[in-house]
Amino acid sequence: MKKLRIYVDTSVIGGCYDPEFKAWSNGLIEDFRMGTYLLVLSDVTAAEIERAPEPVRELHRELLSIGELFVSGHGGSPQQFGGLREPCCAWPSFPQRYAPYRPGCCRGS
Numbered sequence: 529m530k531k532l533r534i535y536v537d538t539s540v541i542g543g544c545y546d547p548e549f550k551a552w553s554n555g556l557i558e559d560f561r562m563g564t565y566l567l568v569l570s571d572v573t574a575a576e577i578e579r580a581p582e583p584v585r586e587l588h589r590e591l592l593s594i595g596e597l598f599v600s601g602h603g604g605s606p607q608q609f610g611g612l613r614e615p616c617c618a619w620p621s622f623p624q625r626y627a628p629y630r631p632g633c634c635r636g637s
Contacts, residue, residue, distance in 0.1 A: 531565060541573070
């Protein structure tokens with residue numbers, strides 16, 4: 529059976545440090561770590577995370593290293609996502625500043 533791909537935005541990552549949401553957010557993050565679901569991140573989330581506190585940025589860096597897909601929101605409009613793309617290794621526009629965190633299949637490509 530195909531694994532479910534789940535898009536994670538800033539609120540889920542920041543929610544890991546919010547008393548009201550941390551049980552749910554951390555549970556989902558643990559599911560990604562265990563490979564239960566495939567993590568999808570975006571450049572929109574990355575831009576928002578740059579202004580977040582260090583623990584949130586650190587978690588985002590970890591998630592970039594285990595993420596399955598990285599999509600471009602081109603401003604965040606769902607119509608502009610154009611559907612989920614193939615893994616970033618097949619996507620040459622993966623932002624270079626996140627290159628160290630690309631999945632293993634992408635490194636060196």
